[in-house]
Amino acid sequence: MQKLQFTKMQGAGNDFIVLDGIRQSFALTPAQIRWLADRQFGIGADQILLVERPSRAEADFKYRIFNADGGEVEHCGNGARCFVKFVHAVGLTHKRQICVEVQKGLITLTLQENGEVCVEMGAPLFEPAHVPFDASQIEPRAAGNDTMWPLELNGKRVWVSVLSMGNPHAVQQVEDVETAPVLRDGALIEAHPRFAQRVNAGFMQIIRRDLLKLRVYERGVGETLACGTGACAAAVTALRRGLVDSPVTVSMRGGQLTIIWEGAEIYMVGSAMIVFNGEIDLLDGLAPLSTRLNFN
Numbered sequence: 423m424q425k426l427q428f429t430k431m432q433g434a435g436n437d438f439i440v441l442d443g444i445r446q447s448f449a450l451t452p453a454q455i456r457w458l459a460d461r462q463f464g465i466g467a468d469q470i471l472l473v474e475r476p477s478r479a480e481a482d483f484k485y486r487i488f489n490a491d492g493g494e495v496e497h498c499g500n501g502a503r504c505f506v507k508f509v510h511a512v513g514l515t516h517k518r519q520i521c522v523e524v525q526k527g528l529i530t531l532t533l534q535e536n537g538e539v540c541v542e543m544g545a546p547l548f549e550p551a552h553v554p555f556d557a558s559q560i561e562p563r564a565a566g567n568d569t570m571w572p573l574e575l576n577g578k579r580v581w582v583s584v585l586s587m588g589n590p591h592a593v594q595q596v597e598d599v600e601t602a603p604v605l606r607d608g609a610l611i612e613a614h615p616r617f618a619q620r621v622n623a624g625f626m627q628i629i630r631r632d633l634l635k636l637r638v639y640e641r642g643v644g645e646t647l648a649c650g651t652g653a654c655a656a657a658v659t660a661l662r663r664g665l666v667d668s669p670v671t672v673s674m675r676g677g678q679l680t681i682i683w684e685g686a687e688i689y690m691v692g693s694a695m696i697v698f699n700g701e702i703d704l705l706d707g708l709a710p711l712s713t714r715l716n717f718n
């Protein structure tokens with residue numbers, strides 16, 4: 423039986439299993455990823471991060487991101503900060519500025535003197551086709567310099583900004599993020615037929631010009647305690663609507679991030695921590711989940 427070394431990490435309460443794919447050799451099936459991420463039958467995590475050698479000369483590393491449902495995705499803000507702390511902790515590099523390849527492209531990360539990580543997240547894209555979002559036969563509404571689109575959710579209409587942070591986001595403003603129907607509407611938005619690749623659904627409440635509160639129903643996971651790309655998407659939406667100024671603090675249930683955006687690249691600053699290191703026998707993924715599967 424193959425043993426897999428792993429590190430459990432969290433960034434603002436968004437939790438990860440980080441795997442060193444440079445010094446260990448293994449291949450994971452989607453069923454094994456779902457099992458490892460399972461909170462009862464496996465280790466438990468929102469996402470699994472796989473650190474590999476880069477395929478591009480300009481990059482120091484490549485890291486791949488898998489949601490708890492087993493699907494591979496393009497980008498992960500909280501994961502990026504955990505990745506930097508991980509490669510330092512296990513001695514894969516001593517560089518403080520690291521160029522890393524993710525599915526969405528190259529990103530640069532800096533481990534700051536105070537231990538926080540600054541991530542150059544890339545520039546947001548607003549063209550519906552880039553999200554992708556099917557904007558046919560619906561009329562948008564302007565909100566400052568931003569565009570809101572109507573979405574029908576079981577007879578109810580909500581207005582969302584749609585944007586790509588490399589991964590897809592739909593952000594709506596709510597009166598009170600604590601009472602917003604994040605679980606019900608989040609699930610409907612995530613699977614809405616206008617989003618061909620599904621979407622991360624953000625619910626933001628403006629508190630002050632330098633502070634917003636956010637909850638995110640993540641694609642392939644459900645509600646998480648924090649979402650880094652979601653924090654960027656919400657900050658950009660609020661900035662375009664003229665509701666906040668940069669830098670803005672995004673407060674989520676698991677912690678806070680600082681987002682800086684002057685119209686091009688977005689910078690995200692926050693902490694990341696190792697929770698524990700461990701080792702697990704790599705089972706086929708179906709056996710441990712079979713009890714659960716029998717009830718589906």
Ligand SMILES: N[C@@H](CCC[C@H](N)C(=O)O)C(=O)O
Pocket residue numbers: 436468469489495496497498499500501589590622640641642643646648649650651652
């Ligand atoms: N938690 C992440 C985002 C992870 C990917 C997301 N669920 C998706 O499917 O796009 C973050 O911190 O950005």
